[in-house]
Amino acid sequence: MTSKIIIATPKAPAAAGPYSQAVRTGNLVFCAGQLPMDLSGAMPATIAEQTRQSLRNVAAVLEAGGASLASAVKTTVFLKDMNDFAAMNAVYATFFAENPPARSTIEVARLPKDALVEIEAIAISEG
Numbered sequence: 001m002t003s004k005i006i007i008a009t010p011k012a013p014a015a016a017g018p019y020s021q022a023v024r025t026g027n028l029v030f031c032a033g034q035l036p037m038d039l040s041g042a043m044p045a046t047i048a049e050q051t052r053q054s055l056r057n058v059a060a061v062l063e064a065g066g067a068s069l070a071s072a073v074k075t076t077v078f079l080k081d082m083n084d085f086a087a088m089n090a091v092y093a094t095f096f097a098e099n100p101p102a103r104s105t106i107e108v109a110r111l112p113k114d115a116l117v118e119i120e121a122i123a124i125s126e127g
Helices: 047-064 082-095
Strands: 004-007 022-025 028-034 072-079 102-107 117-124
Touching: 022 047, 028 047, 047 072, 047 082, 047 117, 072 082, 082 102
Parallel strands: 072 102
Antiparallel strands: 004 022, 022 028, 028 117, 072 117
């Protein structure tokens, strides 16, 4: 049976409920949805800044699990407003310039902390 390893890092905001920042099983790392908060709990105002911060948090959590954005195979982007898609996508593209992962983008009624975006990822561990 494959083991389940809980991943936690102080380089991203702590889980705000009964869930893990990520779980590693075998060579896969499943990163929970990351809100666009910095370590102080502050959240930027614009969708571009929020996308950037969410992806920084995803990167930090994946790295703690032995993976990276480059090894991501699937992401899911939750948007409060699909009208923000183009601005989110422009920032997202800078993080995944080559060989981007598969992605789903979903408009949702509301996100925790009234964020504009939340991003989760699945990646292959590199070690």
